Amino acid sequence: MVAGLVLSAAVFVGFQEYKGTLYANEQERVDHTAEHVGSELASQLDSLERTVSVAAVNPDVAAHGSSAQRRALEAFLERTEFAGVSVIAANGTMTNIVSDVSAERRAELIGSDFGDRTYFQRAVNGTTYVSEPVEAESGNHIITISAPIYRDGRVVGTLNAAFHLSEGEFFERFATTVEGDQRLTLYAQDRTPIYATGPAVEPAFVRNVSVEGTGWTVSVRQSSDSVSSTVQTVTVAQAGSIAAVLAGLFGFGWWIYRRSVTQIGRLLRGFRALEDEQYGAELRLDDTEEWRQVEDGFNRLSRTLERSRAERQRREAELRRERDRFEALFDGIPEPVVAVGLTDGDPVLRDANAAFETTFGYDVDAVVGEDLNDLLLPEDEQAAAEAEEIDARAAAGEQVTAQVRRRAADGVREFLFRSAPVEHDGDTTHQFGVYIDITDRNRYEARLREQRDNLDTLHQVVRHDIRNDLQLVTAYADLLAERLEAIAEECDSPETDSGADAIDEAQTYLRTVRDSADHAVELTKTARDMAKVMLTVERERQPVGLRETLESELESVDSEAPSAVVTVDGSIPTVRVLADEILGSVFRNLLTNAVRHNDKDVPEVTVSATADETRGTVRVRVADNGPGVPDDRKEEIFGKGEKGLESSGTGLGLYLVQTLVDSYGGDVWVEDRPPQRDAADRAAGGDVEGAVFVVELRLADEE
Known part of the structure; x- marks a missing residue:
């Protein structure tokens, strides 16, 4: 059957292609004729334009109203095919004419104004122009070819030559190329027929060609008679060939049909078993390759459906468990939970849990489908505006967290509201919301x-x-x-x-x-x-000048403890650190601590500061000559690891230092001062001991 169909299709397609070739050849003939006629016509008109343009160059033609001008016009008519010629001055006045008009008519024309004529206007603007054909009383069509007359580089008039488009003298020069079964029609720009030749036909093949520079159209038409007989013969042959092929295949098809009926019956019984959900059932068909493929395909389908059923049952059980867990979670949450659908931007209640009923005093079944804002919003404009903003953000697919006021069963209460969209294929109109009181x-x-x-x-x-x-x-x-x-x-x-x-x-x-x-x-x-x-x-850190702050506290210590010797080792960097307005309290407490807890007759305090641009930090060191700090107290001296004023540190001042420096993102610690010898101890043969308190602060970014 397939072979027969393929063969029939091949015969049909072959004949159709042959018919298409016949039609294409005929259309090509028509195209060739139209293009040839259009080319010849354009060539003839171009020759006429050149003739007039050459004549306009004659100096005598520019001598308006003179006998020399008239002789030049008469000579032009004698050596060309034009029927008449005239000259119109640049101001639109006709100065001379030579044609077959009477003397009285010629006298009327000379001196008349022709400035409104299209052919004059086009030519006086420097263009050689072919006018639209004008039908004379004789039925012949006349065209006017106008060319500009130049004198000393400017247009002084136009030469206007009339040409009769007589059939025997003009069109037949190229009409002879039109074949006998073709009809040629020449149209003016306004679709007025100028010339026609050939038999009237019911066109099956048409080609229109525009004549360059004129707007005329050459139309060649041809009927389908030339190919009809050939097409008819081809069609009969095509039908006979297909009939022969089909007749030969009929007997073979009947045999195939009877053999296939048994196999199809088995196949149908197999599909009925699948309809009864007897998945896994298998078929046994004939040993031919085709039926073996059908058998293998059916058996694979049956096994696939069996596996699919098992997978579907597993997923359905999983979905039931998920649904049960979700329902338990939805109903078991102690806070009110709502499921809404956004309809035209308004939250319409779809479901709610038991906590919703308890908190807001509504029976869920009674208010499903209601606008949630109408149920819960207190009667004030601020709450309405906030709800409108929340709904807009939710409609845009945002997860919203906001503090809101809602009308509960016991009055207006404040809630922390959280919502999340349930997105499905880009749709975010379904939302869940939780109200936390x-x-x-x-x-x-x-x-x-x-x-x-x-x-x-x-x-x-x-x-x-x-x-x-x-x-x-x-x-x-x-x-x-x-x-x-x-x-x-x-x-x-x-x-x-x-x-x-x-x-x-x-x-x-x-x-x-x-x-x-x-x-x-x-x-x-x-x-x-x-x-x-x-x-x-929460402390807000800001850039604070280190040198100004430290120098101010040094001056205060000098005035409050005149017996102490406070010196600065090197120079204090002119940098700004991340701190706040009470940064000075850090240095004041360290300096006071170094003086007050010093066991020497003359307390000595040395302050130094170094900036590390690479690490973005600055370290301020406060060294004293006091008793120092034992290693086991270097951590707890600031009260680290303990709270408030009950810590085992040395006092409230160092606890404050630790707290402030931590809030600035810095660090503070105490070190042993390297042994040194001052003048008094060198005389007594002893070394100076002490402690060094180090404060590390972050540099502020300068932009």
């Missing part, structure tokens, strides 16, 4: 903020009053010291030794009072800075 948390945070503000106020009041009292103690201690010095001078004699001893003892007590008062004042400053640190939720 944070009303109590927000109230608790508000109470904490209020307590912090109250503690801050209390701290300021207490610190202010303590400092005022300490300043009074310090002032009166200074007055008492001055008074004791005066009394000591009065009692400075051998007879008053006992009085001098009493004064010395009083001065000792006085120094203790003054030191304690100074220490208490220093503690209030440290407490002030510590309060700033503890009451600030």
Whole structure:
């Protein structure tokens, strides 16, 4: 059957290709004729244009109204095929004409205005122009060919020659190339027929060619009569060939059919078994190659369906488990959970869990399909605007987290709302949302903020009053010291030794009072800075000048501890570090600690600083000549690993240093000071020991 169909198709296609070739050959003949006629016509018109253009060069033609001009026009007609010729001056006035018109008509024409004629306008603008054909009373068509007349480089008029398109003298020169069964028609630009030859036909083959420069169209048409007989013969042969092939195949097909019916019956029984979901059933067909392939394909399909059923059943069981887990999670979450669909940007409730009903007081089945905003929004414009923004972000596919206010069963409460889209093929209109009640948390945070503000106020009041009292103690201690010095001078004699001893003892007590008062004042400053640190939720680091800050604290120590020797080793780098406005408290506490906890008669403190541009850090070293810090206390001296004021460090000042430096992203530690010998110890034969406190800060990026 396949061979018969292929053979029939081959015969059919072959005959069709032959018919197509016949038609293509006929169309090619028509194309050739049309193109040849168009080319010849264009050549004839081009020759006429050249003739007029050459005649316009004659100087006598430019002599308007002269006898020489008339003789030149008469000579032009004698040696050309033109029927008439005239000259129109550049102003549009006809100056001469030679044609078969009467003397009276010629007198009327000369001096008349022809400035509105198209052929004059085109030629006076420098173009040789072929006019549209004009049909005369005789039925003949006349064209005017105009050329510009130049004199001294400018156009002084136009030469206008009339040419009769007589059939015997013009068209027949190229019409002879038209074959007998073809019809030639020449159309003007406005589709007016100019010339036609050949029999009238019902066109099956058509070719139109435009004549260059004129807008005329050459149309050649031919009927299908020339190929009809050949096509008819071919069609009969084609039908006979196909009939012969089909007749030969009929008997063979019947035999194949009877043999195949049995196999098809077995195949149908196999498919019915598959319809009854008896997957895995197998067929046994004939030993021919084709039926073996069908048998193998069916058996593979049956086994594939059997595996597919097992896989489908496994996936269905997995989906049921996932659905059960999701439903348990959905219903078991203690916070309200909603499933919504965004319809025209509005969240329409699709489902909700039991916590939704408890929190908001709605029966889910009763409100499914309602706008969620209508159910939960409190009646104020701010909540509506926030909900509109959340819905817009959710519609764009965003995961939204926002703090919102919603109308619950017991009044308006505050929730932390989180939503997530359920995306499917780019569709994000289905969303899940969770409402976490944070009303109590927000109230608790508000109470904490209020307590912090109250503690801050209390701290300021207490610190202010303590400092005022300490300043009074310090002032009166200074007055008492001055008074004791005066009394000591009065009692400075051998007879008053006992009085001098009493004064010395009083001065000792006085120094203790003054030191304690100074220490208490220093503690209030440290407490002030510590309060700033503890009451600030998050510190904002900013560039701070290192040299200015450090020099300011050095000046303060010089004035407050005149007995100490504070020096700077080298120069302090002019860099800016990441810190804040209380960076000076770090250096003040380190310098004060180096002086106050020094066991030498003359405390010596050396400050140095070095910047490391590669690492982006700067290190400030504060070295003293005190007793040093044992290795087992170098960590806990800052209170590391312990909390607040109960740490085992040396005091609140170093705890503040550690806290501030950590908040700046830096580090602080203590080292042993290398043994050194000062002038006094060299005389006594001893070495100077001490500690070095190192502060490492990050450099600020300068842009």
